[in-house]
Amino acid sequence: MSIVVLQLPDVKRKSENRPKKCPYCQGEIFQRWGKVRKPVRDNRYRTIQVYRYRCCHCRRTFRHYPPGVDRADQTQRLRKLAAILWVLGMSLRSVQLALLAFNIELSHMSVWRDMQEQADLLKKRRQWQGVRVLGVDGAYPLLKGKKVPTLIALDLGTGQPVAVGQVDEANPEAVKRFLEPLIQRLGVSVIVTDDLNSYRKVAGKLGVEQQVCQFHVRRWVGLALHELKQTLPQEWLWVLDEIKRLLAELPLEGSRRLFELWKQVPEKRTGQAGDRSPLEKLRYILIRMSEHWASYRVFDWQKDVPWTNNGTEQAIGRMKMRSRTVRGYKSWDGMEAALLLAGSWLAW
Numbered sequence: 001m002s003i004v005v006l007q008l009p010d011v012k013r014k015s016e017n018r019p020k021k022c023p024y025c026q027g028e029i030f031q032r033w034g035k036v037r038k039p040v041r042d043n044r045y046r047t048i049q050v051y052r053y054r055c056c057h058c059r060r061t062f063r064h065y066p067p068g069v070d071r072a073d074q075t076q077r078l079r080k081l082a083a084i085l086w087v088l089g090m091s092l093r094s095v096q097l098a099l100l101a102f103n104i105e106l107s108h109m110s111v112w113r114d115m116q117e118q119a120d121l122l123k124k125r126r127q128w129q130g131v132r133v134l135g136v137d138g139a140y141p142l143l144k145g146k147k148v149p150t151l152i153a154l155d156l157g158t159g160q161p162v163a164v165g166q167v168d169e170a171n172p173e174a175v176k177r178f179l180e181p182l183i184q185r186l187g188v189s190v191i192v193t194d195d196l197n198s199y200r201k202v203a204g205k206l207g208v209e210q211q212v213c214q215f216h217v218r219r220w221v222g223l224a225l226h227e228l229k230q231t232l233p234q235e236w237l238w239v240l241d242e243i244k245r246l247l248a249e250l251p252l253e254g255s256r257r258l259f260e261l262w263k264q265v266p267e268k269r270t271g272q273a274g275d276r277s278p279l280e281k282l283r284y285i286l287i288r289m290s291e292h293w294a295s296y297r298v299f300d301w302q303k304d305v306p307w308t309n310n311g312t313e314q315a316i317g318r319m320k321m322r323s324r325t326v327r328g329y330k331s332w333d334g335m336e337a338a339l340l341l342a343g344s345w346l347a348w
């Protein structure tokens, strides 16, 4: 995990410079037009000084705030601090109490809004940074007591989430709508996913390489082989060992080898109508693995591609654990913000 550096915005009690442009007309010449004391909520200052200016061009007046201060009554520093305390593991009400110990009064709803503001800032910044390898995985966080199908996309270079969407991962159209703008904007060249068909379709349509998480593949193949071991005619058991070996070694020629095995296994149906016989099941595994083989081993020739989607799953685990301290999300936006910020740890 990356090193966490707490970076809080600086707050000044008064401006050290004059405004550069009029916020209304972009004029550049001003008269000082008095000053006001502005009460602020901050961990250091109670009030700060704001100069007012009048634009010589449009004659309107405006306030010129010092660094770290804007129209809000909380300084930018306090807003970020409140969000950080939340990300560190405190509930909204504990953040409220902790700040009260330093004589800073903030309602728990203000803490909630601070958290959402930081998530928005984060989202905007992440929108434009380059991501080469994107991990994508589904999750089902609770919103008003109901599980919401959610897709989370993570930069596997930095381990930071880049987007959270209300998307059912089994629906290829929805997955495409979510991933297409991300892939184009971020310049993604590889996605790392589990073995769902929807991801495969979308990767093909969007022209990105897909690395399929090998833990997922080993799991479903392992289960299928285990079942076949009991049911398959003795003379074909060697094929199971061959599949296991290929999966363990992931050789380049694996696809061709599996295809050859598929041709060797007889096609004829032995079970009752509708039921797949063990030999047919074996053929299905062989052809599916042969066709998907390339997506099992992208990591072998593409730099910085992991061979499992573990990184994404772990980050999602952290996000869910952290955002669980918010009881009863009222809106999707709130939940999205919580997940995004929680997954970002403190790197924003």
Ligand SMILES: [Zn+2]
Residues within 6 Å of the ligand: 022, 023, 024, 025, 026, 027, 055, 056, 057, 058, 059, 060
């Ligand atoms: Zn003006």
